[in-house]
Amino acid sequence: MYSIDDKQYPCSTSLTMKYIGGKWKAVILIHLIQKKRYSELRKECKVITERTLSLQLKEMEEDGLVTRTVYTSKPPLRVEYELTEFGKTLIPLLNSIAEWGMETAKNNKRIQAVE
Template identity: 85%
Template sequence: MYSIDDKQFPCSTSLTMKYIGGKWKAVILIHLIEKKRYSELRKECKVITERTLSLQLKEMEEDGLIIRTVYASKPPLRVDYELTEFGRTLIPLLLSIAEWGKQTAKSNKKITVME
């Protein structure tokens, strides 16, 4: 059993999913393997609504997975996101998930690969 802020997790898998679970967190995190400006991330994740992207980024920042850096320059405002050291520990997992998806797409005739 694991606990964070009085929330209990029955196993290590449920604890892991607290950080990367949901429809978009893993997608966003894999795009942040390299530091990105918000506008770059937005273009790469265009299927995610702006509101959802912002909420997921905020959650992952609160969880200590990413760092948000705001540059006080003349408009337009520049905001960068990057993985923390803690967040970088997820890279092997994220790459494995991506590879599994590629292999599944190749082997499953029901899946259409669209470029």
């Protein structure tokens, strides 16, 4: 059993899913393996609404997975996101998830790539 801020997690898997679970967190995290401006992230994650992207980024920042840096020195305002050292520990897991998805897509006739 694990506990964070009085919330209980019955096993290590549920603890992991607290950080990367949901529809979009793993997708956003894999895009942040390399530092990205917010606008770049929006372009790469077109299917995620702007509100959802912002909320997920805020949650992951609060969880210590990503850092948000605001540059105001010259207009226009620039915001960049990148994985923290803690967030970078997820890279092998994220790569494994992506690899599993590619293999599944190759081997399952029901799955079709769509552009």
